[in-house]
Amino acid sequence: MFRRLPGDETRTLVSTTPDTAVVFRPAVVRTPAIISVIIWVWRLLAGLARAVWRHPIATAVPVTFGVIGIVYGYRQAIAVFGVVLTSAVSWALLDPDSFRAVIGRRLLAWWRLVWIYRRHWQPVMIISGLGKHLHGRDYLPRLLRVTCDDWSDRVTVAMLAGQAVTDWTDRVDHLAHGFGAASCRISTLRPGRLMLTFPRRDPLSIPLPAVPIPQTAEVGPVEIGRCEDGTPYRLRVHGTHILIAGATGSGKGSYLWSIIRGLLPAMRAGLVQIWAADPKRMELSFGRDLFGPCYAATPDECVELLEAAVKVMQERADRFAGTRRTHAPTVDDPFIVLVVDEVAFLTAYQPDKQLRARAIAALATLTTQGRAVGIGVVAALQDPRKDVLTIRNLFPDKIALRLDEPEQVDMVLGEGARERGALADHISPRPDLGAGVGYVRLEASPDPVRVRAAYVSDADIRVMVARYAGEGCR
Template sequence: MDVIKNFIESANNLLGLSIPVILFIYSLNFFFFYFLGLNKLYLKLNVVFILISVFIIFMFGNIRSDVVVINTFISTNDGSMGGSIGQSMQISSRSIFYTTIFLFILSIPVCVFPFKTIKLLYNLLSMSSLVILISVKSFIRFCISIISKTKFVSNETLPKTILLNSQSEPEDYIDKSNEQSTVKLSENLIAMEDNEISSENKQESNPLWINNETKIDDYTKIKNRQNSTSYFDSDSKNEPVKQLSKNTKSYNLPSIDLLDDLKEISISESEINATAQKIQDTLHQYDVDVEIGQVQPGPVVTLYGLKPGWITKTKKEKQFDSDGNVMTDENGRQIMKEVESKNRVRVDSIISREKDLSLALKTPSIRIETPVLGESLVGIEVPNPNPGIIGIKSLIKDSSFENLLLQKDSLPIALGKGSGGDNITIDLTKMPHLLIAGATGSGKSVCMNAVVSSLIYSRSPDQLRLLLVDPKRVELTQYNGIPHMVTPVIVELDAVAKVFRGIINEMFKRYKLLESHSVRNISELNKKFTNAMPYLVIVIDELADLMMTSGVEIERSICRLAQLGRATGIHLVIATQRPSVDVVTGLIKSNFPSRVSFSVSSSIDSRTILDTTGAEKLLGKGDMLYLPIDASLPFRLQGCFINDSEISKLVNFWRNNSFMNSQYEINVFDDLNQINESTNSDDEDPNKDSLYNDAVGLAKSTKKLSISFLQRKLRIGYPRAARLMDELEEEGIVGPMQNSIKSRDVIIN
């Protein structure tokens, strides 16, 4: 301890009294490196410069002079350095001594690594500040928690409750002056028992419930809020919610006997063994050793699980004795020994023999994937010699479909059967939208009919409503006349854009009803009130035709419905036979996570619809790849088949059992009629251009409208034609201007 104390005292006498000189050397040292850079030569020169400077300090420490400047800054009477200024600094503050030492030590890393040292100092300072801030914040919270242990409840802040109508009080408590904009519930829409609180148990369950017996109209409160930011509180969306009708009559679902039984053809065991042996022999000819792990026969393809074998290699090695010398025989030759080594067969070597396997199995295409069946197997899907047909009745009778049928908030769809023979049934509400693609003759239209038939088989019109768009006029028109239809099947492409506008308005009306009853989605509303709002499924058979007529308007409407429609029970099922990037755009694909791809013409189309290849190798006739929302890779299915006679039986059943039993009416043409009325009354508007009606007539006669077209036909200048185009856009007759295209889409024709 004495040695350390003496060292500190000596250093204190040396450095503490020489602060001006040390800081001067420190500054010169730093700027020396800053201007000249860092290398070995300059580092040596810098060290020599520091040693010379320290020597000069010691030499000046022994100087005795009567000069005032030397006595002030360099020498003192006691033989130390620093002069009278340094001596006074040491006497007044000892911390300056340690600061000088710290700066002197810090000068070395700053000169050698300036940027890294500054960054390290900045990080240390930031961490220290953060620790101090967290400590202060925790201390303040601790003090607040101690102060606020006792809370006082004011009578003015008592909770307000909203009581629903009970059966004992059938009269509405809604304000009669606002009768058109309020929601009237019928007597058969009874609130659940969980939401009813008896007045006798109020005081027992919550002592703060005092003098709170008034009934409050929650919808009126929401509507009359002054500072509300809700979309539905604006004046532009102040439409009244439709009154729910009262009807105690119930629907009966169709019988399973309306559907036909189809005999399923399966592959025999002898054919499976022969194909498995042929796969092994073909791969063995190319020195690829495999074993048949599992076999899963399916209706159209059979999955063979291959287990990679071993590759045996032999090599000769020298033999050594105990001393490490090479062993030789009698003739002086080295003794060699054969050693075997085993390596696993690479998966790439199996995949590379895909065309050879196709040739040996006499099939146009096979599909190889790994891993399969939940094990370390390489799966090879081989088409069956006699493919079978999967009837929709076998899927509906399955337990998976029946379980979804019992759930009132589900939309079950019989999709098909997997390559392993398992039945696949999906719930449209969980998907929540479905995109289907496939070339002509691949089974796309049959799949659309199976989807619609599954929906009308499992749900009554008061639970499900349909809106079908069929530009072909022959695929979905047979469903006309069933009570599920919101409107007859739309076959005119010019009417699709304005119908979508009506559906978007219907979606916001549903949001308004959900907000008025303080529920988050349609499932909670239907649990609270029986069949208060039906699901709405929109089925479009050919998206490419719609995108060619009015692509921007259709894309925007589809994306808006896909983003916001799930909570209100609006779901989309869209099919196209041309899955190119101009039809299935990035916005549409991002809003349709569940996709189905039938056979397509190229791997590019497969990547467009599924983000992976494989659909170009499908066999057609219902062979599909299904990519659900919760999976990263698609799996293979054989779609179910439904013939025209089965569809006719289902349609005739609902036509014969058609009656009004809907608690919620859907009319997508309400706003469109208002637009037509406003268009017809434009003659009386003095602000309208005198040629406005002529411009509307030109818009109705064509699908595209441009400013130059108005100039030529109406014989007017560019400014007036541009104003007429703006008026047509404001009235919703033409669409907005696209990027570099001068013509605009005509929405109302």
């Protein structure tokens, strides 16, 4: 015999007959039909309003043709549709850039939202662990918006309450493969909001020719190449120190020579001096006539050059004390750029312990006190380990080119850089695809930016030497 008991009465029930089954029947509260209808209508109207707000063009087009069809007949609607379609195709053929900016990207964003992200959102979130399935209900981060540009999709997401950014950065591989992208990069918009960037293609896969020499003498940001979104990349040199790390053949010379190339007019005007320490005697020696007496090749000369920069720094600090807090380049006090190629030879591989200690002491002094008085250090090395360059954290701005190991990315760019999408260990070793490609992390922003420096060829350097020799360090 079966007894059905409502609610929680079964908790206190004790059965002494083994053949008697107890069946639990939960209490049911009947909702009036009018309330269910009101809730359903409210959700329908809210969904329609949300669709119109998020996709005004995609909703306006079918509504407009529907209204024309009802008022004037469907033949007129088809005729209008044909005229609009013909006009759109003509616009796309005659001026593809403006068509892509006004209509094309919006249509692409709507299609990617519907077909890629919204369709796969629930399984990707659940399987990756960013969403939770509890008691038959899914708790998912909200997909707010999708925008497209020429190379990537940018997805705006509202995190679940209690989530942290690290919960997402730990799962960039899950997100990339889940939505069919080569990689995923995460940046924080504001508390609780993230921007996920999914590249559709790689605009940096083609080598870049040398950037033209500027026409004006400026010490501002130097254009050295191109960002991943296709815009020119300008690197701030004055008022900072830059560390460039990358394996052999990764393109460190492209950054060094692009910086030098961009400062040549200011060097001729006397606003900039470029001092070069070249212990390898290969990279910078090709344009040694640009640097004049401020070029050093042997270990002894390199250390003496570093210590000479320290003396200039201390002399300026004595003069500037109590009168100014920042440096403005002038002919009397020019901005000094100290370029050190393969700095590890001076700080770790130098067999002379005294020279090694002097080099480390000079670099530490310059990187801690130099930028306030107009002395910047641009150092390049292959091995970013701490025992190779103990003062790497004294460089505010860092550039990671192709690296051999995933752990080296955080060594160069700082903790968490690889989780944010700086996959420097995935850069192609082929010179045509990966030389000069790197991730830049600036002092003012924790998010790495993928760039590619222009290639300055031997012919370009010869032209630079012919035009600007003897005007560097007077």
